[in-house]
Amino acid sequence: MNGEPVKVDLKKELASYRAKHGRFDVVTVPPLRYLAIDGEGDPNTAEAYRDALQTIFPVAYGLKFLSKRVLERDYTVMPLEALWWADDLESFTSARDKSRWHWTALNLVPDWIDDEHIASARDTVARKGQAPALDRLRVETLDEGLCVQTLHIGSYDDEAPVLEAMHGTVIPESGLRMTGRHHEIYLSDARRTAPEKLRTILRQPVERA
Numbered sequence: 001m002n003g004e005p006v007k008v009d010l011k012k013e014l015a016s017y018r019a020k021h022g023r024f025d026v027v028t029v030p031p032l033r034y035l036a037i038d039g040e041g042d043p044n045t046a047e048a049y050r051d052a053l054q055t056i057f058p059v060a061y062g063l064k065f066l067s068k069r070v071l072e073r074d075y076t077v078m079p080l081e082a083l084w085w086a087d088d089l090e091s092f093t094s095a096r097d098k099s100r101w102h103w104t105a106l107n108l109v110p111d112w113i114d115d116e117h118i119a120s121a122r123d124t125v126a127r128k129g130q131a132p133a134l135d136r137l138r139v140e141t142l143d144e145g146l147c148v149q150t151l152h153i154g155s156y157d158d159e160a161p162v163l164e165a166m167h168g169t170v171i172p173e174s175g176l177r178m179t180g181r182h183h184e185i186y187l188s189d190a191r192r193t194a195p196e197k198l199r200t201i202l203r204q205p206v207e208r209a
Contacts, residue, residue, distance in 0.1 A: 007074040010110060017185065019151040019201045024170045029203075031143040034081070034106040035059055035118075037136045042098035043082075048133070052105040053080065055131040060107045062121030067113060078108040083181040104181075109139065144180055149203040155195035162202060171206055180205030 011017045016029040035056050039048035060077050068074040083104040109118070118139055125131045148171055152162050163182070171178060185201035 005068060005072045005074040007076060008110075009076045010078055010108065011076070011187070016147075016149075017201070019149050019203075021151040021153050024148050024150045024166060026174065026176075026206075027147055027149055029142075029144040029147050029205075031141055033109045033111070033113075033139060033141050035109060036138050036140040037105045037133050038103070039105070039136075040102045042101070043103065044098065049103070049105070051132040052136070055125075055133040055137055056080075056105055056107045058125045058128070058131050059118075059121050059134075059137065062124050063109065063113055063117060066117055066121055067110070070117075071112065073110075073112060075110055080186045081106040081108070082184050082186075084184065085181045104140075106140075106142075115139070144183065144203070144205045146176075146207060147183075147203050147205050148174070148176065149201055152200045152202050153196075153198070155198060156190075156200070159200070159202065166202065166204055171204065172209070175209050176206040177209045178204055179207045 014032075016027055016032075019025065037052040037056060039046065039052055041048060043049040057077070057080075064075060064077050083106065085102050086100050088100070122134065122137065126134055131137075148166060150162065150166065152159055167178065183203040183205070185203070187199040187201065188197065190198060
């Protein structure tokens with residue numbers, strides 16, 4: 001290998017990872033593969049959510065190091081994402097109740113990473129014994145297709161009015177209806193960013209009504 005491989009930032013290469021604050025855009029998201037772990041409950045207090053993050057990121061970084069070492073392709077580990085749903089959608093808006101939420105924590109896998117690479121990274125993490133939800137980790141392909149999305153700037157608890165506008169006004173007035181699960185992409189690290197500066201893409205899969 002001649003020198004270090006060029007590091008790729010997929011957030012800059014994939015159009016679906018760009019959104020504008022104060023604007024709702026209709027985009028087409030291609031099929032993408034993710035590390036995924038399911039759970040339920042308030043993400044601030046649920047042990048299952050903490051365990052999911054403590055599992056997904058060791059595997060994600062294991063894939064990055066494997067890709068750089070073996071494939072000579074370096075990249076920036078993608079941000080945390082999650083799908084969210086509830087029996088009553090008002091649990092996200094006017095009757096916000098995080099204890100009633102179901103979720104799937106996600107991290108994007110680059111398209112040059114195959115199942116053998118994932119199995120290898122998973123085995124490495126398993127040997128270290130520091131991934132409490134490894135038995136729940138799977139690889140999932142999401143084909144969201146047509147979506148409405150916007151960039152939210154601010155705390156997660158301030159998302160409710162934005163989601164209410166998206167679900168109740170923007171989508172129906174655009175001749176669309178909701179289909180898949182609410183999707184969030186956390187562009188900021190909540191451990192290092194003030195709540196009012198958090199940047200989150202809010203995405204809702206839709207279809208023509």
